[in-house]
Amino acid sequence: DVKVTQSSRYLVKRTGEKVFLECVQDMDHENMFWYRQDPGLGLRLIYFSYDVKMKEKGDIPEGYSVSREKKERFSLILESASTNQTSMYLCASSRFQGGNTGELFFGEGSRLTVL
Amino acid sequence: EDKVVQSPLSLVVHEGDTVTLNCSYEVTNFRSLLWYKQEKKAPTFLFMLTSSGIEKKSGRLSSILDKKELFSILNITATQTGDSAVYLCAVEGTSYGKLTFGQGTILTVHP
Numbered sequence: 001d002v003k004v005t006q007s008s009r010y011l012v013k014r015t016g017e018k019v020f021l022e023c024v025q026d027m028d029h030e031n032m033f034w035y036r037q038d039p040g041l042g043l044r045l046i047y048f049s050y051d052v053k054m055k056e057k058g059d060i061p062e063g064y065s066v067s068r069e070k071k072e073r074f075s076l077i078l079e080s081a082s083t084n085q086t087s088m089y090l091c092a093s094s095r096f097q098g099g100n101t102g103e104l105f106f107g108e109g110s111r112l113t114v115l
Numbered sequence: 116e117d118k119v120v121q122s123p124l125s126l127v128v129h130e131g132d133t134v135t136l137n138c139s140y141e142v143t144n145f146r147s148l149l150w151y152k153q154e155k156k157a158p159t160f161l162f163m164l165t166s167s168g169i170e171k172k173s174g175r176l177s178s179i180l181d182k183k184e185l186f187s188i189l190n191i192t193a194t195q196t197g198d199s200a201v202y203l204c205a206v207e208g209t210s211y212g213k214l215t216f217g218q219g220t221i222l223t224v225h226p
Contacts, residue, residue, distance in 0.1 A: 004157075031212060042119075043158075043203065043216040050212060058213060090157070100146040100165065101212050106157035 003027070004107040006091050012113045019078040021110050023091030030096040032074035033104065034058075034066060036087040043090065049074055050096070081114045088112075117142040117208045121217035129225050132194050136220045139186040142208030148187050149214070150178055151203040158203055161189070194224045 007022040025032065033048040035058075045058030047066040055066050063085060067075045074093075078085055088111050092104040118141045128134055140148065147165045151158035162171045164180035164187060171178050175194075180187045191198055201221050205214040 033212070035216075040218060042218045043205075045213055048212045056212060059215075100163075101207050101214060102147075103149070103160045103163060104151075104158075104214070105160070108156045 004091055004093055004105050006089075006107040006110045008110050009108065010111050010113075012115065013081050014115055015082060017081050017114075019081050019112065019114075021076040021078075021089055021091075021112070023074045023076070023107055024072055025074075025093040025105070026072065027093060027095070027105065028071065029093035029105070030071075031094040031101060032068065033092040033094075034064075034074065034076045035090045035092065036060070037090055037109070038087050046076065046089075078112075081112075083114050086112060086114045117206065117213075117215040119204055119206050119215050119217040121202075121204050121220050123220060124218060125221040125223070127223045127225065128194055130195055132224075133190065133192045134194060134222060136189040136191075136202050136204075136222070137186060138189070138204030138206075138217055140204075140206045140215075141185065142206050142215065144209040145182060146207040146211075148180055149205045149207075150187070150189050151205065153201045153203055153219070154199075161202075191222075194222075196224050196226055198222060199224045 004025045034046040035043040049068040065077045091107040122137045150161040162178045167182040201219040204217045
């Protein structure tokens, strides 16, 4: 069964802390994504990566960075967490299909609270 | 800027009812439209549509795309309590990898 695993389901951090959210997929997918989900705003793309060491900014990259050193792992980094980054973070992956991104497989989410 | 609007935002029905969820979009250079179901955890894939007028069907769920009028509908017939979820619509436009999601429709099915 295909799987996207987010290591932390619930985190509570303090303002100014550095936060790492880890995501691992076991499907050998080329594409990996980080979204945040907030009530009334839907899912918004933070960053995505289409290959190892490659990254593209999404719609809301400010305050975030990412790392993809291995194909199966995509990390989201909050250099200095702020309260407005309290949210549900969803990681996803997809296989490269040429013309479109294709079906995304999502992890179960990491709920981050910044105090 | 790409835009996706879903309606209604929420819907309450009884088991056995048929529901229609709507997704309208404004994107440049349309590539695909996707529907997802989200219960308490990860969104799960339902359909991907790329061509107008071709219905996709899976059990009691079906979906169709109209690229001229820029919308898609998701139909669920003979609803069950297990259909209660948030239904998400997403569209991929000009930029590969950048899906724009709608706000979602919250469907509640009462016994």
